[in-house]
Amino acid sequence: MGVIRTDRWLLDDFDNAIKICEKLQPYFKGKTAKQIYNQLLNFGMYQPSRSSKDFLHEMNEQKVWDQVERLISKYKVKWNGPDIPVFLFPLAQSRSLFSRTDRNKGGVSFPDKMFLFLSSHEDAKEVEALFVHEYHHVCRLRKMNKNLGDYTLLDSLVIEGLAEYTVLRHCGAEYLADWCRLYSEKEITYFWRKFLKKQLDIKKNERVHDELLFGGGRVPKLLGYAVGYNIIDKYYKNHNYSTKLSFEIPADKFVEDQNS
Secondary structure, three states: OEEOOHHHHHHHHOOOHHHHHHOOHHHOOOOOHHHHHHHHHOOOEOOOOHHHHHHHHHHHHOOHHHHHHHHHHHHHHHHOOOOOEEEEEEEOOOOOOOOOOOOOEEEEEEOOEEEEEEOOOOOHHHHHHHHHHHHHHHHHHHHHOOOHHHOEHHHHHHHHHHHHHHHHHHHOHHHOOHHHHOOOHHHHHHHHHHHHOOOOOOEOOOHHHHHHHHOEOOEOOOHHHHHHHHHHHHHHHHOOOOHHHHOOOOHHHHHOOOOO
């Protein structure tokens, strides 16, 4: 399927995001346009504003839809990845902490589709880093083949860590998300024991799952993301593996040496 030309949708209906989300209903079985929009807002989708219109203008100038189409072709072959629809939209002005969202980009992935939320990028490699992270999610979700409700906190730590470690390998350290460097090794070890070690079986639909993954309150900011990256970094140094293999290694394998 490749890149869906949402630039044409935005040209016609930029100021009516609900109308745009009506076009997404075939990809979200049983959901209303408003439910889809509310879900995507959590991950960084734009709300109509002057700044998001500026982002759209810059995305058009930089031919981002064509860039992402080339990335799909490249990584689909490289990883033997699935052919899915990819949707591009401007990023919200006030960014979310969900997914890999940072200062100027964000995204969310499903087993059968992917969304990228962008602003302006002088460096095309920034777009590639986001794409690599999100497409890795798609590939692993497909290989795991589990109901989303069956995913645990450990699954989430591993999937985020793996995706960002793949950014390191394919794009370079300068394109890593900020959360990879948030905490020292000593802090990671302490947080692992205090917050995460005994909670790994918590299901994705339990409230405490997101608290531990994203942080908030007494839980340090983006704790699950930072620890997930640290777990994969350690694992890779001891067990060199290919990107294709990383789609299917069971999550518990990555913490066999961590649970001491």
